[in-house]
Amino acid sequence: MAVFEYAPAPESLRPAIRERYGLFIDGKWASPAGEGHFDTINPANEARLAEIAYATPTDVDRAVRAARKAYEKYWRRLKPADRAKYIYRIARAITERGRELAVLETIDGGKPIKESRDFDIPMAAAHFFYYAGWADKLEYVLRAGREPSPLGVCAQIVPWNFPLLMAAWKIAPALACGNTVVLKPAETTPLTALALAQIIEECELPPGVVNVVTGDGATGSALVEHEDVDKIAFTGSTEVGKSIARRLAGTDKRLTLELGGKAAHIVFADAPMDQAIEGVVNGIYFNQGHVCCAGSRLLVEERVHDEIVVRLTERLQTLRLGDPLDKNTDIGAINSRAQLEKIQELVKSGVEQGATLVQQRGDLPARGFFFPASFFTNVHPSHRIAREEIFGPVLSILTFRTPDEAVDKANNTPYGLSAGIWTDKGSKNMWIAQQLRAGVVWCNTFNQFDPGSPFGGYRESGFGREGGVHGLYEYLAH
Ligand code: NAP
Ligand code: MG
Numbered sequence: 001m002a003v004f005e006y007a008p009a010p011e012s013l014r015p016a017i018r019e020r021y022g023l024f025i026d027g028k029w030a031s032p033a034g035e036g037h038f039d040t041i042n043p044a045n046e047a048r049l050a051e052i053a054y055a056t057p058t059d060v061d062r063a064v065r066a067a068r069k070a071y072e073k074y075w076r077r078l079k080p081a082d083r084a085k086y087i088y089r090i091a092r093a094i095t096e097r098g099r100e101l102a103v104l105e106t107i108d109g110g111k112p113i114k115e116s117r118d119f120d121i122p123m124a125a126a127h128f129f130y131y132a133g134w135a136d137k138l139e140y141v142l143r144a145g146r147e148p149s150p151l152g153v154c155a156q157i158v159p160w161n162f163p164l165l166m167a168a169w170k171i172a173p174a175l176a177c178g179n180t181v182v183l184k185p186a187e188t189t190p191l192t193a194l195a196l197a198q199i200i201e202e203c204e205l206p207p208g209v210v211n212v213v214t215g216d217g218a219t220g221s222a223l224v225e226h227e228d229v230d231k232i233a234f235t236g237s238t239e240v241g242k243s244i245a246r247r248l249a250g251t252d253k254r255l256t257l258e259l260g261g262k263a264a265h266i267v268f269a270d271a272p273m274d275q276a277i278e279g280v281v282n283g284i285y286f287n288q289g290h291v292c293c294a295g296s297r298l299l300v301e302e303r304v305h306d307e308i309v310v311r312l313t314e315r316l317q318t319l320r321l322g323d324p325l326d327k328n329t330d331i332g333a334i335n336s337r338a339q340l341e342k343i344q345e346l347v348k349s350g351v352e353q354g355a356t357l358v359q360q361r362g363d364l365p366a367r368g369f370f371f372p373a374s375f376f377t378n379v380h381p382s383h384r385i386a387r388e389e390i391f392g393p394v395l396s397i398l399t400f401r402t403p404d405e406a407v408d409k410a411n412n413t414p415y416g417l418s419a420g421i422w423t424d425k426g427s428k429n430m431w432i433a434q435q436l437r438a439g440v441v442w443c444n445t446f447n448q449f450d451p452g453s454p455f456g457g458y459r460e461s462g463f464g465r466e467g468g469v470h471g472l473y474e475y476l477a478h
Contacts, residue, residue: 006320006328008323008326008328009326009327009328010323010325010326010327011102011103011106011113011117011325011326011327013099013100013103014103015100015103015104017049017050017104017191018050019050019051020037020050020051020052020053021050021051021052021053021190021194021214022053023053023055023059023063023211023212023213023214024194024197024200024201024210024211024212024213025059025062025063025066025208025211025213026062026063026066026069026070026207026208026211027066027201027205027206027207027208028207030059030062031053032053032054032055032056032059033056033058033059033062034054034056034058034059036053036054036056037051037052037053037054038051038052038054038187038216039051039052040052040108040187040188040189040190040191041188042107042108042110042333042368043109043110043188043333043334043335043336043337043368043369044107044110044323044324044325044332044333044365044367044368044369045367045368046367046368046369049107049108049191050191052190052194052214053214053215054214054215054216054219055184055213055214055215055219055222056215056219056222057222059213059219060182060213060219060222060223060226061222061226063182063211063213064153064155064182064223064226064228064229065228066207066208066211067153067154067180067181067182067208067209067211068152068153068180068228069208070180070206070207070208070209071150071152071153071179071180071208071209073206074206074209075175075178075179075180075206075209076150076178078178078206079136080135080136080138080178081135081136083135083136083175083176083178084132084133084135084136084176085132086175086203086205086209087128087131087132087135087172087175087176088128088129088132089203090128090172090196090199090200090203090205091125091126091128091129091132093199093202093203094121094124094125094128094164094168094196094199095122095125097195097199098117098121098122098125099117100195101116101121101124101164101192101195102116102117102120102121103116103325104191104192104195105120105121105163105164105189105191105192106324106325106332107191107324107325108163108188108189108190108191108192109160109161109163109188109189109335110288110324110332110333110334110335110368110369111287111288111290111324111332112324112326112329112330112331112332113324113325113326113327113329114327114328114329115286115287115332119165120162120164120165121164123165123168123449123451124164124165124167124168125168126450126451127165127168127169127172127451127467128168128172129451130172130451130452131172131173131175131176131451131471131472132172132176134173134176134469134472135175135176135177138176138177138472138476141469141472141473141476142473142476142478146478148177148476149178149476149477150177150178150179150475150476150477151177151179151230151231151254151475151476151477152179152180152230152231153179153180153181153182153228153229153230153231154170154174154179154180154181154182154229154230154231154232154233154475155182155184155223155224155226155229155231155232155233156170156171156174156181156182156183156184156232156233156234157183157184157220157223157224157232157233157234157235157236158170158183158184158185158186158193158235158236159186159235159236159237160186160187160188160189160290160335160336161287161290161291161292161335161391162287163185163186163189163190163191163192163193164192164193164195164196166235167183167185167192167193167196169235169466169467169471170183170233170235170466171183171196171210173466173471173472173474173475174233174475175209175210176472176475177472177475177476179230179231179475180208180209180210180211181209181210181211182211182212182213182223182229183210183211183212183213184212184213184214184215184219184220184223185212185214187214187215187216187217188335188336189335190214193212193214194212194214196212197210197212217240220240224244224247224248225247229253230253230254231253231254231255231256231474231475232244232248232253232254232255232256233255233256233258233464233466233474234255234256234257234258235257235258235259235292236258236259237259237260238259238260238389238415238460238461238462241257241259241462244257245257254474255464256456256462256463256464256465256466256474257462257463257464258292258455258456258457258461258462258464258466259292259415259417259457259460259461259462260292260389260391260415260417260460260461261292261293261294261296261389261415261416261417261418261457261461262296262297262387262388262389262413262415263283263293263294263295263296263297263415263417263418263419263420263438264295264297264299264409264410264411264413264419264420264436264438265279265280265283265284265295265296265297265298265299265419265420265422265446266299266300266400266406266410266419266420266421266422266432267280267298267299267300267301267304267308267422268301268304268403268406268421268422268423268424268425268428269301269303269304270423270424270425271304271422271423271424271444272422272424272444273304273307273308273311275422275444276308276422277308277311277312277315279295279420279422279444279445279446280295280298280308280312280395280446281312281315281319282446282447283295283296283420283446283447284296284298284375284393284394284395285319285330285331285373285393286447288331288332288333288334288335288371288392288393289390289391289392289393289394290334290335290339290391290392291391291447292417292461293417293418293440293447293455294391295395295418295419295420295446296389296390296394296395296396297386297395297396297398297410297413298375298395298396298397298398299398299399299400299406299409299410300397300398300399300400301399301400301401301406302399302400302401305377305397305399308397309358309377309397312358312375312395313358316358316359316360316373316374316375317360317361319331319360319373321360321362321364321370321372321373322365322370323365330373331360331370331372331373331393333368333369333370334369334370334371334392335369336369337369339369339391339392340369340370340371340392342390342391342392343371343390343391343392343393343394344371346384346385346388346390346392346394347374347385347390347394349383349384349385350376350379350383350384350385350394350396353380353383353384353385354378354380354383355376355377355378355379355380355383355385355396356376356377356378357374357375357376358374358375358376358377359372359373359374360372360373360374371392371393371394372393373393374393374394374395375394375395375396375397376394376395376396376397377397379396379397379398381398381409381412383396386398387413389415403428403431403432406432407432407435407436410436410438411435411436411437414459414460415457415459415460415461416437416438416439416457416458416459416460416461417438417439417440417456417457417461417462418438418439418440418441418442418457419433419436419438419440419441419442420441420442420443420445420446421433421436421441421442421443421444422444423444429443429444430443437458437459438457438461439455439456439457439458439461439465440455449467450467451467451468452467452468453467453468454466454467454468454469454470454471455467456470
């Protein structure tokens with residue numbers, strides 16, 4: 001198939017980035033107690049972007065105290081309609097600064113600009129708009145007659161794959177319910193969380209209502225262990241999620257966990273095949289596969305296996321890998337060297353265990369962290385690539401013969417976050433969806449998100465829901 005060369009179309013905006021960022025505590029920018037800083041880099045070229053403050057347990061303590069004071073003094077006492085006005089202001093400011101935020105997200109984390117511009121940032125704004133509308137209607141969230149009351153100080157820890165969006169998923173419902181927040185962004189992607197802190201400053205939220213502490217896992221750990229935190233909302237790996245659950249056992253802190261996944265994406269022979277192929281591509285290659293709900297285990301009906309492999313092989317060659325700031329780029333940079341090495345190690349295990357690797361052709365950029373769009377055929381359900389989350393642009397293809405076998409294989413995982421089904425038969429779609437043990441099931445589509453729709457997992461994918469009315473339960477006492 002002919003592949004046309006595109007002229008480069010780089011995004012030209014270069015947002016102002018400070019040389020060095022402090023911590024955002026009690027409405028002010030503060031130096032960390034330990035004077036320590038670390039660099040955040042652009043994973044597409046390994047250039048240093050800024051120096052970021054490293055928060056010690058002393059800083060975490062200051063942030064939690066500021067959040068407690070703001071909670072008692074202003075936020076819980078504020079009229080709900082007035083809380084809504086602040087949240088609405090944040091939503092407006094994110095929209096107004098959308099282009100700048102999209103570039104920041106892309107240079108700090110490596111995702112293609114078309115994704116940060118068209119998905120991450122508008123969706124982050126949409127969550128603030130949505131929850132602003134709920135702030136004065138909370139009595140409709142709980143059972144009739146129950147008075148909605150906030151939990152207090154919420155510690156919120158987010159990963160690097162959707163930095164601003166994950167912060168929005170957490171902060172917007174927490175504020176709407178009257179809680180105050182200490183947010184800990186991931187070490188490799190702090191810039192949009194810090195830009196959000198600037199926005200919150202400009203929106204004149206009372207000091208301490210939202211605090212941002214940057215650092216690494218130890219900073220997150222200090223936040224989890226702080227005795228004056230009422231709730232922990234964590235998104236990240238299952239391993240760290242489990243360690244947090246163990247540490248909180250026996251305390252009265254509330255916890256929600258949004259963890260990893262290994263979603264089944266099921267394609268029946270009667271599926272609308274053009275759409276299904278695009279759904280599969282979107283399901284695994286969106287955001288370089290750094291997606292907790294990525295459709296990373298493709299289950300195809302045996303008699304269309306060969307056709308699907310041929311079509312996917314062709315489609316891989318049309319994906320454009322390279323500069324994330326180029327508006328034509330489909331596959332950007334892998335978020336960090338550590339993540340690249342993890343992907344390489346798992347792909348090597350796939351080859352060693354006997355699966356067949358198919359990859360997009362072409363040279364990778366000389367600098368930065370890149371991995372070609374890839375898939376495996378001849379995958380056995382016991383292979384590591386069929387069981388472990390790769391969190392990269394790598395799909396494992398398995399087959400099934402009957403709908404029952406599809407369900408059995410789909411549920412043969414310790415995870416339960418998402419799943420996808422492609423079939424022309426509506427009744428088959430519904431019958432399968434009801435049997436899949438996953439928090440979200442997409443039928444004849446994939447990766448659909450809306451602030452009004454709850455998202456979350458069960459089993460090793462965690463518990464609790466974010467988004468929709470369900471997302472509000474997690475921030476109210478009941
Ligand atoms: P991770 O290592 O668990 O890190 C997530 C966050 O926790 C980061 O901010 C991290 O800080 C912090 N952290 C690390 N160790 C900690 C500890 N001991 N105590 C408290 N906080 C700690 O996860 P990741 O590898 O960055 O992120 C990818 C994972 O997130 C994948 O498994 C993915 O499936 C999952 N994820 C789930 C969802 C969902 O909604 N279910 C959404 C997105 C991602 P540093 O990064 O600074 O070390
Ligand atoms: Mg970075």
